[in-house]
Amino acid sequence: xxxxxxxxxxxxxxxxxxxxxxxxxxxxxxxxxxxxxxxxxxxxxxxxxxxxxxxxxxxxxxxxxxxxxxxxxxxxxxxxxxxxxxxxxxxxxxxxxxxxxxxxxxxxxxxxxxxxxxxxxxxxxxxxxxxxxxxxxxxxxxxxxxxxxxxxxxxxxxxxxxxxxxxxxxxxxxxxxxxxxxxxxxxxxxxxxxxxxxxxxxxxxxxxxxxxxxxxxxxxxxxxxxxxxxxxxxxxxxxxxxxxxxxxxxxxxxxxxxxxxxxxxxxxxxxxxxxxxxxxxxxxxxxxxxxxxxxxxxxxxxxxxxxxxxxxxxxxxxxxxxxxxxxxxxxxxxxxxxxxxxxxxxxxxxxxxxxxxxxxxxxxxxxxxxxxxxxxxxxxxxxxxxxxxxxxxxxxxxxxxxxxxxxxxxxxxxxxxxxxxxxxxxxxxxxxxxxxxxxxxxxxxxxxxxxxxxxxxxxxxxxxxxxxxxxxxxxxxxxxxxxxxxxxxxxxxxxxxxxxxxxxxxxxxxxxxxxxxxxxxxxxxxxxxxxxxxxxxxxxxxxxxxxxxxxxxxxxxxxxxxxxxxxxxxxxxxxxxxxxxxxxxxxxxxxxxxxxxxxxxxxxxxxxxxxxxxxxxxxxxxxxxxxxxxxxxxxxxxxxxxxxxxxxxxxxxxxxxxxxxxxxxxxxxxxxxxxxxxxxxxxxxxxxxxxxxxxxxxxxxxxxxxxxxxxxxxxxxxxxxxxxxxxxxxxxxxxxxxxxxxxxxxxxxxxxxxxxxxxxxxxxxxxxxxxxxxxxxxxxxx
Amino acid sequence: xxxxxxxxxxxxxxxxxxxxxxxxxxxxxxxxxxxxxxxxxxxxxxxxxxxxxxxxxxxxxxxxxxxxxxxxxxxxxxxxxxxxxxxxxxxxxxxxxxxxxxxxxxxxxxxxxxxxxxxxxxxxxxxxxxxxxxxxxxxxxxxxxxxxxxxxx
Numbered sequence: 001x002x003x004x005x006x007x008x009x010x011x012x013x014x015x016x017x018x019x020x021x022x023x024x025x026x027x028x029x030x031x032x033x034x035x036x037x038x039x040x041x042x043x044x045x046x047x048x049x050x051x052x053x054x055x056x057x058x059x060x061x062x063x064x065x066x067x068x069x070x071x072x073x074x075x076x077x078x079x080x081x082x083x084x085x086x087x088x089x090x091x092x093x094x095x096x097x098x099x100x101x102x103x104x105x106x107x108x109x110x111x112x113x114x115x116x117x118x119x120x121x122x123x124x125x126x127x128x129x130x131x132x133x134x135x136x137x138x139x140x141x142x143x144x145x146x147x148x149x150x151x152x153x154x155x156x157x158x159x160x161x162x163x164x165x166x167x168x169x170x171x172x173x174x175x176x177x178x179x180x181x182x183x184x185x186x187x188x189x190x191x192x193x194x195x196x197x198x199x200x201x202x203x204x205x206x207x208x209x210x211x212x213x214x215x216x217x218x219x220x221x222x223x224x225x226x227x228x229x230x231x232x233x234x235x236x237x238x239x240x241x242x243x244x245x246x247x248x249x250x251x252x253x254x255x256x257x258x259x260x261x262x263x264x265x266x267x268x269x270x271x272x273x274x275x276x277x278x279x280x281x282x283x284x285x286x287x288x289x290x291x292x293x294x295x296x297x298x299x300x301x302x303x304x305x306x307x308x309x310x311x312x313x314x315x316x317x318x319x320x321x322x323x324x325x326x327x328x329x330x331x332x333x334x335x336x337x338x339x340x341x342x343x344x345x346x347x348x349x350x351x352x353x354x355x356x357x358x359x360x361x362x363x364x365x366x367x368x369x370x371x372x373x374x375x376x377x378x379x380x381x382x383x384x385x386x387x388x389x390x391x392x393x394x395x396x397x398x399x400x401x402x403x404x405x406x407x408x409x410x411x412x413x414x415x416x417x418x419x420x421x422x423x424x425x426x427x428x429x430x431x432x433x434x435x436x437x438x439x440x441x442x443x444x445x446x447x448x449x450x451x452x453x454x455x456x457x458x459x460x461x462x463x464x465x466x467x468x469x470x471x472x473x474x475x476x477x478x479x480x481x482x483x484x485x486x487x488x489x490x491x492x493x494x495x496x497x498x499x500x501x502x503x504x505x506x507x508x509x510x511x512x513x514x515x516x517x518x519x520x521x522x523x524x525x526x527x528x529x530x531x532x533x534x535x536x537x538x539x540x541x542x543x544x545x546x547x548x549x550x551x552x553x554x555x556x557x558x559x560x561x562x563x564x565x566x567x568x569x570x571x572x573x574x575x576x577x578x579x580x581x582x583x584x585x586x587x588x589x590x591x592x593x594x595x596x597x598x599x600x601x602x603x604x605x606x607x608x609x610x611x612x613x614x615x616x617x618x619x620x621x622x623x624x625x626x627x628x629x630x631x632x633x634x635x636x637x638x639x640x641x642x643x644x645x646x647x648x649x650x651x652x653x654x655x656x657x658x659x660x661x662x663x664x665x666x667x668x669x670x671x672x673x674x675x676x677x678x679x680x681x682x683x684x685x686x687x688x689x690x691x692x693x694x695x696x697x698x699x700x701x702x703x704x705x706x707x708x709x710x711x712x713x714x715x716x717x718x719x720x721x722x723x724x725x726x727x728x729x730x731x732x733x734x735x736x737x738x739x740x741x742x743x744x745x746x747x748x749x750x751x752x753x754x755x756x757x758x759x760x761x762x763x764x765x766x767x768x769x770x771x772x773x774x775x776x777x778x779x780x781x782x
Numbered sequence: 783x784x785x786x787x788x789x790x791x792x793x794x795x796x797x798x799x800x801x802x803x804x805x806x807x808x809x810x811x812x813x814x815x816x817x818x819x820x821x822x823x824x825x826x827x828x829x830x831x832x833x834x835x836x837x838x839x840x841x842x843x844x845x846x847x848x849x850x851x852x853x854x855x856x857x858x859x860x861x862x863x864x865x866x867x868x869x870x871x872x873x874x875x876x877x878x879x880x881x882x883x884x885x886x887x888x889x890x891x892x893x894x895x896x897x898x899x900x901x902x903x904x905x906x907x908x909x910x911x912x913x914x915x916x917x918x919x920x921x922x923x924x925x926x927x928x929x930x931x932x933x934x935x
Contacts, residue, residue, distance in 0.1 A: 012874055019882025020870040020889065022817015022857030029816035124800075200821045200829060200917050201883040252819070252883025253917050285822035507881030507918045677877045677919060684920030708826030708915075716921040717908040745920075 006520035010673035013512040024250040027204040027219050028282045035278035036065050038268055039126035041116035041133040043108035046142035046362035046701025050107060050115060050135055058118055058132040063125025066275050069116045070105035078270055081261060082235040083327035084480035087165050087336050095165035098156035100326040102263040109155060109325035110364050111701055112290025117267050119275050142362040142701040146322040147299045149359040156360060164323055164358040169340040170416050175353035178314025182305035186388035192376045193768045194297035194695035196711055197369050201252020202283035207269035215243035220265045222248040223258045223504050224544020229536050231261040238269055248534040251506035256368040257292045259546050260329035289706045294695050295369020297322035298376050304384045310394055312403045314351040315343055317380055321358045328367035337477055338373030344414035345381040346425040346461050346639055347403040352415045362701050370685055370746040378462040382751035387764060397433060400461050401426060418465060420637045421732040423665060428727045429461060432641035432663040435723050454648040458755025462748035463639040466740035467552035469632035484631035486540035487557035489518060489565050491624040493610040495603030496528040502542010503554030504534050509674045510550060514558055516670055521562045523589025524602055540627060548740030551670060556734045557630035564626035569605045575616040576600055576608060636731045636739035640664035644752040648760045653776025655691060657720040667731040667739035675741045679724050682745020688714040690753035694769050786850045791859030799846045806830040806841035809856060817857035817886045828914030831887035832856045838894025857886035869893050872931035880918035888914050892928045902932050
């Protein structure tokens, strides 16, 4: 029997054949004849006015082709880098987005901000040239502390109090009233530490210009090449969309950081026309640290009101979110619509009020990083719930269970603007308790204590909202783009299939998952389906991959287009079998007239569509190729329970994660192997945030953690084996019943780890990352 | 500039390189062996791991000129579709890769680790691979793959 390759099978990945043999094709692997190399000159200061820039010495150097400053881009009317989501403040005013020229002109506002670029014959010539560029800076006082940024010196002329917006969600009065009824109020003050994404492939761009057609080609490390093209065309003014071809080939991880439209690819594509030769830039890791958009960086105070019985009555949250020096592409949406909306968690908290101030500091821009707002929300909710349980002396799993939205209460409208379609939170909690051996924890803790160790266990019952949608709701809330996804299912003459998707794979395995989906629906061999992505001239306009949207939105688009293929196939088959369309059924690759022995294989119908001898040309166009643009009716709501168990050595401050259990509900799953892999990777990043990672600027504005010598990336020996499992409540509003899995690990894990750490140490609060020094100090009593 | 002969994946190449050229750069830029990836500038990430005389080495820590006379093997030299190295097979079977960027270096490091180890358990694999970053997999499946490949090698 053939290997099962359909929906639900752990099919080995198609894309692996090139990745394990070293024949993947990443942006830096691509070279064009006559190409030059670009090096950026970056600000050494966190905040300064640019009095003048001296490029004369660089221009004289061997191998330097040209040197450009921001004024050169301005002369060609290259526009500012936009922020694509307009958030409104409480008072109805628009957020303030300060001007963000790709190459700084008047001032620099974070260390690493580019203010000139040097084009060289070789990478070395470009770098040497960049070192020879100097600027006369008038230094200004840098604003480095997010908590006091609104009272600090004003960074941007257009932004009083360094505040982009002051946003709220929920009912303040109802929440205040709930607190008046409270028998107990739990309070926490937490910092969600700044992270630096660190995809292992550094960002890169290779731009070229064809003067004959006045068109540009840009190879770049983007999670969403169509969005890159749209922004470069419509906002930055490089060229009309039709004359801008963006290709995002194999991309070595993104985690959000490759969603955004950055200065570097903007400058590279523009410069390719100026120098009349292709221009290539590949980030050094130090540039990735300085100039990739960072993640998280919130300071939050939260209060949870509970009844005597432990019923949640109200939640209030006040957050200051660090935007860095400018608003990056989607920065404004992260601490608002992807954060405040998640504050109900899995619970029936009836009244919630969230306030978020987004402030500027002289640091790299902060934007979406794996989970984007939802990890921060989960951290608030799950830390305060755990804190409340401890203060009320209740079992934390029971306090959660008591407040869960029950399966019969869906669809459930939360007080923070979302309607959850489905879920079964107790099912994942119970499975996780079982896998974690919860009933044996007390004995294990006693054993650890007998050995001079501290053992703790922490929960995180997270929820997330994936597949950001529907377009009209998002647009009404300030989104600058639609949030559908495109698909084209192109049946070849001989019955094999090519699928074009607007989603982009940078590790997610779409070439496999989407092929499974189509081969399952069409009943054709998995090997006969190829998936194409990452090229604006091959796929229809699509929105790319982020926010765990690929299967829920992109997969649904593919499913819809495939259904159209089947519908047309039935019409063709009806003609060929001399019957009516409604009499034709399609199953497992065969069109049949039930109760007859007449049937046609999918390939026969496909052939007839392209060689239309026996074909109803008077009713149907020839060919068999269909498109779909799928706009979801709602978000999807993956949810689950993570349980972390740690053992701490109080003498050294070293922590061992002795067990990590994740039970997630992703709805239906197409490829369990790939889904488990996504969970593992997310958990590693969530655990990394809790125990290891921290992007630190010193008070002078220098990035202290600017290399792998200083920024603690999770290594193999920092992490445990994971125990992962799934429960299933299918999504009710998309054709596949799928929810998405890419971010869940990173969303759930951090709170579980920190709840375990604080449990082990017997402290209410512990700063992230809980590295050995922090843990040792806490173990010694502060 | 230095003129030298490099022996890579069993083939000889006569090259002229800058004195300061790193082996990682020469493999990529002159020999077009782009499976060797560059992920950092401090020899931390391990994406450029190759073999010199059967030992796993980060190619960014070697000047090209130092590599003359050595037998160099890159990811392109250990197997190909239809005739994969057991470590390549194991990575695929255990889904030990996602974006694929760290994968060549990880596979070369893992082969080096297995070649040098009589016995290996999960903890030793984790310690043995701590010079190679993977941001996608959380290492869970990499450990499984290496332990499985050890049985097959």
